[in-house]
Amino acid sequence: MGKLHVNVKFSSASSCPLEVDSSSSVRSLKNCVSSKTGIAEGDLHLILAGKVLNDNQTLDKLGVGNHTVLHAFQQRRPAPLEVTAEVGLNQLGATNSRSVYPYQFFVYCKKCAALRPGKLRVVCGRCRQGNIILLQEPACFDDVLLAGRIQGTCQNCQSPQDSKFYFKCTSDHGDVIELQDQCAVLRHVRPNRGDNECITCTDVQHPVLVFPCAKKHVICMECFVSYCIVQLNERRFVEDPDTGYSLPCPAGCPGSLIKDAHHFCLLGSEQYERYKNFGAEEYLLQSGGLMCPAPGCGSGFLVDNPSQKVVCPNCQYEFCRDCRGAYHPDEDCSSQLPCDPATVQEGNIDQEHALRAQNELESMETIEKISKPCPQCKAKTERSGGCMHMTCTVCKTDWCWICEKEWNRDCQGNHWFG
Known part of the structure; x- marks a missing residue:
């Protein structure tokens, strides 16, 4: 008492x-x-x-x-x-x-x-x-x-x-x-009154998250956090017009998206900030927006002008809408590196513009050396480790780093780990 x-x-x-x-x-x-x-x-x-x-x-x-x-x-x-x-x-x-x-x-x-x-x-x-x-x-x-x-x-x-x-x-x-x-x-987090097993680790924990699928699959809170972080790292969250940036049941059940973004606060403040940033990017891309490819920028914006030339409103970088490379008038997308300022006749451009062009050239050459284009949308992708299975952050295509084509069972069997 x-x-x-x-x-x-x-x-x-x-x-x-x-x-x-x-x-x-x-x-x-x-x-x-x-x-x-x-x-x-x-x-x-x-x-x-x-x-x-x-x-x-x-x-x-x-x-x-x-x-x-x-x-x-x-x-x-x-x-x-x-x-x-x-x-x-x-x-x-x-x-x-x-x-x-x-x-x-x-x-x-x-x-x-x-x-x-x-x-x-x-x-x-x-x-x-x-x-x-x-x-x-x-x-x-x-x-x-x-x-x-x-x-x-x-x-x-x-x-x-x-x-x-x-x-x-x-x-x-x-x-x-x-x-x-x-x-x-958190409307999906409930007491585990039926002592149901976690769909991932099969352990019985309290409380649990119950996905809104027909089978009401249950996942313990520890596995839920791990599941979310893995999916977040691989950019596999789903942008849904009604639910927002969310995740379905790990079993892939239809109609199982988590209905409230507050559930992802459980990932911790750092991961939740990443979730919000990725969600904003995904919404922008699905709305027809673009991400600036300039090193150190990455700003997202909507473009009303349908022309091939795009100018970033943040850093003023000019790039090609099709290949995301530097803007290349009168050239196809296979040759998009900027001109070497040394080949430009003296007096046509001032020293400041020449230095800027030189820096841009060196940056683009570095990107060309360390990155590969997505086979679907041609977005430049850098591999920082892990397996050879790549997922494009722009169009979500799964592709192989070695053979540079869409990921298939041959890729998985022959060179998954290099």
Whole structure:
């Protein structure tokens, strides 16, 4: 039995802090509030997560933690909605919950910078206060993630209002409404109630990520992070118009893309930044944009002009739209190196332009020596190690570094490792 500090709020300017036992009933809590405020216990009603609490419920069974805020209102008639469920909204979508899995929701907490169990909370969509009584319970994630799905009667506004749901971390950050933006719910991460094996390592772990495929394949969190990083390194994420830059189930099941980018926060800040950069590049390329091939630039931009000559708006480098080499007017793409400034007649160009052209020539010659063109889109590719199986970062073609053609079983059998 432990002590809890809870705060019972009547309005934004009126509250009643209490210290109670974690096993205390709602009735005993109301009795403490009544003795401090003078409000008759029978006229006092407490709200948690959009529901009026039953007198016989206990704080530990309701999932009330330290510094939890309960909302109160005075009403002489019976409360319009009472809760008889053991854990209230924390068990959304779950039945016959076992005590070994006390939480149904998991969040990425920005304050903890980690995966944490989460709690669902609700406030009035108008006044942002928590003393709202829901007219119906949410039945799915869309009910809590989409605005206007669930209404309630706000005791502050004294009228029906749209409810606003949010998730909070179970760690002791306080129960302040301003923290609602600090947590992102991870809708695919769930408790492993069926003790299902990970699709990758076959181990049984808790919690797990459940892919939205027909077979509901399960992957443990460690394997999920490894799977994402490998796919990220090989640029095998999928750009989907509805889902964004995402990954499917490792088994390749249709309709299995992860629906929320916040799940990739679990990779850590460095890998998540790479994910966002790659996603932006992929979206740009699929939208008809180009990436500047100049060394040290790599800027992405959209081009309205359909001409072969492209000028990077960032570094002003001029390159060919077709071969991504330096711009070469009146020449085919097999000869795109810039002219040697030594062959230009003296006086035609100044010293600064000559030096710039010389540097560009040396850079392009270096690129020619250490890179090979993709057999599909001709993008210059440098191999920095690993096997001979290459994946073009522009057109996603799989090709062989040795024979410079699309990857096939002969390549894999004869010179996969060189």
